[in-house]
Each structure stands twice: as structure tokens, then as C-alpha cells.
Amino acid sequence: MEIDIQGVSHTYGKVIALDDISLTLKPGFNILLGPNGAGKSSLFGLLTGLQRIGRGNILFNGSTITHNRAPIMKQLGVVFQQSTLDIDLTVKQNLAYFASLHGLAPDKSILRISDLLNELDLSDRLNTKIRHLNGGHRRRVELARCLIHQPSTLLLDEPTVGLDIVSRQLIHSVVHDLAVKQGVTVLWATHLFEEVSLTDPLAILLNGRLVERDICSALLAKHQALDIHQLWEVLTRAA
Numbered sequence: 717m718e719i720d721i722q723g724v725s726h727t728y729g730k731v732i733a734l735d736d737i738s739l740t741l742k743p744g745f746n747i748l749l750g751p752n753g754a755g756k757s758s759l760f761g762l763l764t765g766l767q768r769i770g771r772g773n774i775l776f777n778g779s780t781i782t783h784n785r786a787p788i789m790k791q792l793g794v795v796f797q798q799s800t801l802d803i804d805l806t807v808k809q810n811l812a813y814f815a816s817l818h819g820l821a822p823d824k825s826i827l828r829i830s831d832l833l834n835e836l837d838l839s840d841r842l843n844t845k846i847r848h849l850n851g852g853h854r855r856r857v858e859l860a861r862c863l864i865h866q867p868s869t870l871l872l873d874e875p876t877v878g879l880d881i882v883s884r885q886l887i888h889s890v891v892h893d894l895a896v897k898q899g900v901t902v903l904w905a906t907h908l909f910e911e912v913s914l915t916d917p918l919a920i921l922l923n924g925r926l927v928e929r930d931i932c933s934a935l936l937a938k939h940q941a942l943d944i945h946q947l948w949e950v951l952t953r954a955a
């Protein structure tokens with residue numbers, strides 16, 4: 717799916733959280749890089765239809781959530797910063813519930829859950845209650861939950877923040893592969909420089925403004941920066 721964000725602004729009272737953002741997201745691993753308070757979660761709120769768009773528009777393959785909610789939502793998989801799992805249910809119960817919300821038949825649902833847990837190295841936790849999992853494992857279940865219906869688009873708001881290195885790398889690699897090998901449209905919001913690869917489309921958000929967007933290597937060349945740290949210094953100095 718292609719997402720076209722057109723001149724979107726968002727305010728909370730007098731706070732301008734997003735200021736005239738325009739960005740096209742194509743299939744692949746798109747990174748939204750910004751520090752705390754830059755406006756990343758506000759953009760996710762608008763993309764997922766949780767918040768109404770005040771100014772501008774967001775088109776999903778040419779149509780808006782307002783006009784085409786159900787078909788668009790079916791194609792989205794979302795991981796918010798806050799967990800949406802029921803900690804008193806097991807991994808299997810949580811995932812089976814979301815599978816049934818998406819209309820998967822029980823036999824298909826069991827197969828899908830088993831495949832996902834395999835890929836996320838969590839097969840041995842099928843019958844464990846979420847409350848007994850560590851943060852990294854909980855986040856892997858969260859990712860499995862958002863992948864259960866094989867969405868064409870993934871919106872992930874700081875999915876690896878606060879996780880141990882093993883879970884961080886596993887989640888990044890599973891999602892990166894989905895984007896690059898299977899053409900899933902991914903928007904990956906982060907403030908971690910090490911999650912940006914040279915070949916990734918990168919959008920940089922500072923104080924609610926999109927200050928740059930292009931393939932990472934092109935931005936490094938444009939600003940004569942050796943790496944993402946230097947690029948960041950140049951852009952924050954100019955902002």
C-alpha cells in the first residue's frame with residue numbers, strides 16, 4: 717500500500733505537534749527518525765485514525781480512512797508504544813483472540829500463530845501468560861499480534877525502545893525482511909541511530925517539522941556527512 721501524507725498539521729491547544737508534514741510512504745522499510753517530543757506518536761495517531769486530521773490529508777492507495785475505513789484498517793498492522801496485550805491471558809489466547817477479530821478460522825489461526833511464534837523464536841512460550849514474559853518477549857508477541865492478518869502495511873511506533881539487544885535485533889530483522897523481501901510498507905518510528913541502514917528511506921522529524929526525507933545514503937551525500945550522527949548534528953544545528 718502507498719500512503720500519501722499531504723500537508724498535515726496537528727495541534728494540542730497552543731502546542732504545534734505537527735507542522736505541514738508531507739511525505740509519501742512506498743512499500744519498503746521507511747524510517748521516521750526524531751527525538752522525544754518531535755511528533756512521531758502524533759503522526760501515528762493520525763495515520764491510524766485515532767485522532768482526527770485538522771489540516772491536510774492522508775491517502776491510503778488514494779482513499780482516506782474517513783471514506784474507506786474498514787478496507788484500510790484491514791491492511792494495517794500497528795504496534796503502539798503502549799502494549800495492547802491482556803497480561804492475564806496466555807500468548808496463545810491473546811493471539812487467537814486477535815486472529816478471530818480478523819475473521820481467521822480456528823484451524824488457520826493455530827497454524828498462523830505457530831508460524832509467527834517460530835519466526836519470533838517464542839514457540840516455547842505459547843501457553844505462558846503475558847504477565848510472566850519479559851519486556852522483549854512481550855514486544856515480540858505484540859509484533860506477532862499485528863502480523864496475524866498478514867497486513868500489507870505496518871506502523872510501528874518505537875517498537876524496540878527499552879528492549880534487550882537480542883529482542884531488538886530480532887524484531888528489527890523480521891520487520892526489515894518483510895519490507896525488503898515481501899514488499900510490505902513499513903513505517904518504523906525511532907530515535908535510535910543504529911536502526912537506520914544506508915539504503916533505507918529516511919524522514920527526519922524535529923519539533924513537528926519534517927526537515928529531511930530521502931534514502932539515507934543520499935542524505936549523507938547531500939549534507940557531506942560521514943554517518944548518521946554527523947547528519948544529525950548538521951540538521952539539528954540548522955533547525
Ligand SMILES: Nc1ncnc2c1ncn2[C@@H]1O[C@H](COP(=O)(O)OP(=O)(O)OP(=O)(O)O)[C@@H](O)[C@H]1O
Nearest residue numbers: 728731732733750751752753754755756757758759
Ligand atoms: N495529549 C497531548 N496534549 C498536549 N500536548 C501533547 C499531547 N500529546 C503530545 N503533546 C505534545 O506534542 C508534541 C509532540 O509529541 P509526540 O508524543 O507526538 O512526540 P513523539 O516524537 O512521539 O515523542 P515521544 O517519543 O516522547 O512519544 C510534544 O511537544 C508533546 O509534549
